[in-house]
Amino acid sequence: MVQVTLLGSGATRPLPHRALAALWLQVGGRGLLFDCGEGTQVSAQRFGASLYKLDTLLLTHYHGDHLFGLPGLLQSMAALGRTEPVTVAGPPGLDGVLDAVLTLAGPLPFALCRHTFGDCRGSLALPSGAVVTAFPARHRVPCCSYLYTLPRAGRFDPDKAKALGIPVALWRSLQAGQPAGGFTPDQVLGPARRGLRLLYATDTEPTAELAELARGADLLCMDATYADDADAPKARLYGHATCAEAGALAAEAGVRRLWLTHYSAAVTDPEAGLAAARRQFPAAEAGFDGKTLTLTFDDSRKDTP
C-alpha cells in the first residue's frame, strides 16, 4: 500500500496556509517526494512525512515554486544526521540546478545521486520496488510528468509448490519474487496482478500521452492552476490547465481519483474550481495541504495490470 500526502498545493507564491508544490509517497519505510517548493520541510513536519525515509526526489522542472525548498530540505536532513544517499532526478538542467543548490547548502554528510531524464523520458526503479516513468509535460520549459507504478506479484500457489517438492523454508523468497534453492518464482506464482498506479502531472497542459498513461490509474494528481474556465487561454499561454480541463482529462482516462493541485496564488479557495472539474469528472477532489490517502491493492479490479 502507498500513503499519499499532498504537502503543498500552491503555485508561484506560497500563501500562509498553502505551501508550494510537493507530493509525498510512502511505501513501508521508503519515502518519495515529487517536487520541493519552499516550505516543503515544514509541511512534512506538519503532516507527518518523515524526511528520514526520503530516498528519492523527483523534480518536474526547475521553476522556483517546485524547487526552492530543496536547499533547506537537504540541510535539515544533514542536521538530523542523515548519512544514506538521496537520489534527485529531473529533466535536463539538473546538474546546473544542483550545483547552485549545493553552493548554498554547502557540503552534505550524504551523497546526492543525480539522474537526468534526457528528453524528459526514462524510467527509474525505486528502492521500494516501485518504478517511476518520466514523460514530457507540455509546459513552457522542459518538464516531466511522472507515472508511478507499484507492481504486484502473482498469487502464490501452495499446491504447485508442494507438487514440485519445494521446501516450505523457500516459499517466502519465491513469494517475494526471488529465486531460491534452484526454483524460480514463475513456477509457483500466478500471473502478475494489478498493482497501483499514480500520476503526478504538473506543470502541464492536458496532453494525449498523459491521458493514455493515466488510463485506469488509482490517482491522478494534476495541474489545476486556474479555477475559471475563462482562464483557458492563460493556461495555454503559460503551459497549465484549468480545473475543468483536469476534470476532462480524468474522465477521458477513466482514472479512479483526481486531485486538483497547483492552484494559482489568485485562487485562495481550493474549492473554487471544484464544481467546474466535477462537471467533467464527478469524483474530482480539491487538493489542499495535508490531504492524504492510502492506496491499497484492489483484487476486485481486473483491468490494467
Place this chain on the structure above:
Amino acid sequence: MVQVTLLGSGATRPLPHRALAALWLQVGGRGLLFDCGEGTQVSAQRFGASLYKLDTLLLTHYHGDHLFGLPGLLQSMAALGRTEPVTVAGPPGLDGVLDAVLTLAGPLPFALCRHTFGDCRGSLALPSGAVVTAFPARHRVPCCSYLYTLPRAGRFDPDKAKALGIPVALWRSLQAGQPAGGFTPDQVLGPARRGLRLLYATDTEPTAELAELARGADLLCMDATYADDADAPKARLYGHATCAEAGALAAEAGVRRLWLTHYSAAVTDPEAGLAAARRQFPAAEAGFDGKTLTLTFDDSRKDTP
C-alpha cells in the same frame, strides 16, 4: 518612528509555527529586512510586512537558516511586478551566494545592488535616512552584527528663522535638514536630538564591541540559541549565546529592550529561557514570529544622541 516585526525567530530548522531568522523594519514607506530564512515571504504576508516596500536586505552570514528564503522572496517580488532595485548587503562571500541564488531564481525584472562589508565592517546609508553599521559578530564563519540608527535633526527655532528673515516657505526644507534659499539648517536647528538605535546581533557570542555599540539602544534583538545555562559550552563551540548571556549583555549595555531570538530547534517553547534572561535583565522579552513594536523618538531621553 520605526515599526519592528520579528518575522522568524528560529534557528537551523523551521518548525510549523516558527520560521527561520528574519527581522523586518519599516520607516514610512521604506522596508528593511535583516536575514531571510526559508519561510520569510510567508511570514511577511502573515504579519503584514509589505514586500513592495523592501529596499534593503542585510544578511548577517550565509548559513542556510538566514538565507534560504531569498530565492523565493526575489521571485515573488518579481511576480508582484517590482521594478525598483533592491540592495543586498552582507559579509565577504556575497557574490558567490548571490550568483547561486540567481542561478536558481533566474533573471529578475529589477536590479540587485550588491554591497559587501569587507572584514564585516562598514556603513550603509539607507533610503529611509537611517544608517546601518556593520561590525564583526563572533561566529564560526564571517558574520556581521548590525547597528541601525535613525537620526533625528535638532529642534527648529522659529525665532531664529524670523530674525534671519528666512521666508516661511523655506522653513520646511531647513527643518528637514536641506539648505534652502542660501540658508543652511544649522542656522535654525538646535543640536541633533537623540534618534533611534536598534541592534540585530545573531549569530554571535556576546562580545565587548556588541556591548559597547548597544549602549543605551532602544532595542537589542539578540542571539539566544540556547535556553539552558548549561549549554554555554555548546554556545562557545558553535558561536552562539544562551538566553542568560543575552540578558547579561543587555544589562551591561543598558539597553531599553531585549528581544531573545534565534532559538535552537530543540527549544520548542520560546519562553523556555526567559527566566534565565530576566535574572540578568528583568525587561527581557521572548521573541516569537509576529512579535512587533513601534519605536518612537523619545524626548525624555537626553543620553546618547
